[in-house]
Amino acid sequence: MKVLVTAGPTYEKIDPVRFIGNFSTGKMGVAIAAAFAEKGIEVEFVCGPISAEVPDSPLVHRTDVVSAREMYDAVMERFGTCDGAVLCAAVADYTPAHVYSEKVKRETTGPMTIELVPTQDIAAACGRQKRDDQFMVGFALETCDEMAHAADKLRRKNLDFIVMNSLKVQGAGFGVDTNVVTFVYADGRTEELPLMPKTEVAREIVKRITRK
């Protein structure tokens, strides 16, 4: 068995020294890669710029990317060769329409505007190509109407289940070592897990995939 795991943020370049990013550290994705490797499962690990330490295992094949576009290309190249994917990366939804070749100078007065264009939805692209023998798991992090958004993403991206985490719950979200998640399945079932280390959340995800 071989699975694809995406992790971390993406950086969208504005000029040679600036980018648009997010607070993802890649911890959850790293924990998922480690949980698969623990079970002897090979992992194609595609990650944005992360600080979390990637498991030093011959089963984990790491590919580093920076932007949403690079992550899209790396994932599309590998998805077809895998039995499925866990898409954990916090991919930028928008990227600057134009990358300045020189550092943008501060104007003396007035606001400054950067035009943004949408990036490709990697999960949705994989969802369109997904074969019957492949599984797909996504993540959802919302600040409101979590359940409705999760159910919508599940359908739009053709996922088997989605791991929903809320930023409002203490011990969940960016940077911390714990998470509070609810699994939302394609048939509408939900399963709420208590606060637990991300390493344990990862094992619970892998358990549900490997027993499928």
Ligand code: C5P
């Ligand atoms: O950004 P959104 O909340 O729609 O993300 C939900 C899921 O889709 C996550 O699993 C995320 O990794 C994935 N995603 C992606 N490519 C994007 C945006 C999100 O793969 N451009």
